[in-house]
Amino acid sequence: MNILFTCAGRRNYLITYFRHALGGAGQLVAADCSDQATALREADEAVILPRVDAPDYIDELLALCAEKQIALLVPLNDHELPLLAREQARFSAIGTRVLVSSLEVVELAADKLATASFAEQVGLLAPKTYHSLEAALVALDCNEIQFPLIIKPRWGSASLGVEWVEDRETLVLAWRWSQHRFPALGLRQDAVDGSGLIIQSALPGQEYGLDVVNDLSGRYRATFVKRKLSMRAGETERATTESHPVLEAVGERLGQALGHIGNLDCDLFYDGQRVYLLELNPRFGGGYPFSAEAGADVPAALIAWAQGREPTSRWCELCAGVSVAKCDRLVQMARINRQAEVVSMSGPAEAMEIPGVSSVGH
Template identity: 40%
Template sequence: MNILFTCVGRRTYLLKYFKEQLKGEGLIVGTDMQLSAPALSVADIAEQVPSVYAENYVDVVLDICLKHNVRALICLNDLELPILSANEAQFALIGVVLIVSSQQIIDICFDKYKTAKYILSLGLRTPKTIVDYNEAVKAIKVGELSFPLVLKPRWGSGSIGIEFVDDLDEMEVVYNLLHKKVKKTILSTVSQGNDYILIQEKISGPEYGLDIINDLKGNNVAVSVKRKLAMRAGETDKAITVDNADIRNIGRIIGTSIRHIGNLDCDILERDGQYYVLELNPRFGGGYPFSYEAGVNLPKAIIEWLKGNEINSSILQPQYGRMFAKCDNVVEIVLK
């Protein structure tokens, strides 16, 4: 069973996890725009691809799937998710299972304003979020919104463009600057209209990362919760698994309602004992390694599901109180 990972970047750990669970019964194929991407050093087969926005991108990936007899494809890039999802039928025709959610689900998660509205529709809490600048100013003046505030791209990825402001003068300057900055980043390709900067209530308190796990039919099967201890470049750098039934229940509500495929990375903030859902990312996130190392063996589950087998739910339950930290290591790049 050969599995293709696209846009692998630096995610060496994820390819290693799947290779461990394949146990020699399949190959790991990796793609990236640059053959020097660190994670390609782990792949059994490395292929260079054009930008996800290139006209021939999907055709190139389809050819790679045929060339290497790929059984399943896992996408690791926010910007690529809607492109692959829109072409799911083409992959199905050649027998490739896309472990990617529907376009509707991806749209809800990628558009942070839609995310906020969706979370509220589930009866859950989320930071107050406004997309219109003038509306935000009015809310501040009548006391419905207070500083400090967070400004960030509506269609965002990682920590690109996130800013904190403490007063109206600073907010005006940063808002206008972000408008210009976003247009100079890769996010310009997905930002729509003029309202592509969000103004959001800042929640201060403990932060948690969830792996909300659904099977390949969209049924929720598990939720793993970690308390974040440190962040680096928008990703969790240190974390500890925790036993928190309230947060797990929030994850179950989201997973059961949205019916994503595979993993959904979710961020939650705590303030005064209340939990606020911040973001949803329908893919493996930077916090998943902390779950895997604590016993959440989603790679094995996915492989078994692809074989048509049932799993023992215990393989998706973490050991609580396990603390881990990421560290850099150097890998040799061998260009073939």
């Protein structure tokens, strides 16, 4: 079977995981709007597509899937998820299964206000969230919230536009500055009041990342838990896998409530007693390599389900206590035409071994 990765960007590692799972029984095609995307060099074929916001993006993507006989399409960018969710039937008609959840799930996950409301519906806590500066100031006066607070886009992605504030004066200045620069971020704004910003309380406890895996029918299958150790550019940089019955049960609750398709990247905090849901991303996220390096093999499961069979139980056998750190690697930037086979470097150009820590190219 042939597999296509859209908005491939820097996800070289994900293509490598799928290559291992596929075992040579098909082609891996990577697409991006930029010929400088490093993941293009990891695939068997690389294709330059229009930007996601281009009017012909879906038509070009459909033509590519038909030409390359793509059986499974793996989207890797938040902004294309609603487009693909709306057009699933058109892809299905040409034999391409899109790894995307329903439009309802995609829109819920994209909206941080809706995510906070959903958390309460499934019995979890969420950060206190305010849609205006005035509401947050009133809450401060009533001691409903305390500093630090976080200003962020309501429909944000990749930690763009996030501001951490420690006092009232900074809150007011940062809110005004965020409003001023918000249009330049190209993010969605509220249709009613034109605002796209929210203010949230900081959360107590340890931050965790979950990979919550459902099959292609939306049935819950597994949860992988990672304790986050550090972040970089909105993605987990270092993490340790854990066997955590409390958070695994939370993952099962989320998977059953959402009925999402494939991998759900979930961020939450746990203080030893309470679980706070922060964000949901219904796709492969930057935290997946930490599960993969500890033994999880979601690509193998997805390929099996797409072929109408059950994967072996090994795909969800996670080893606890595995600490992994991402690092940079070098990729030779071979020239890429619209559709051309590419050659990639087989591994990191240079790596330093750290006892007890595995490195994953970012």
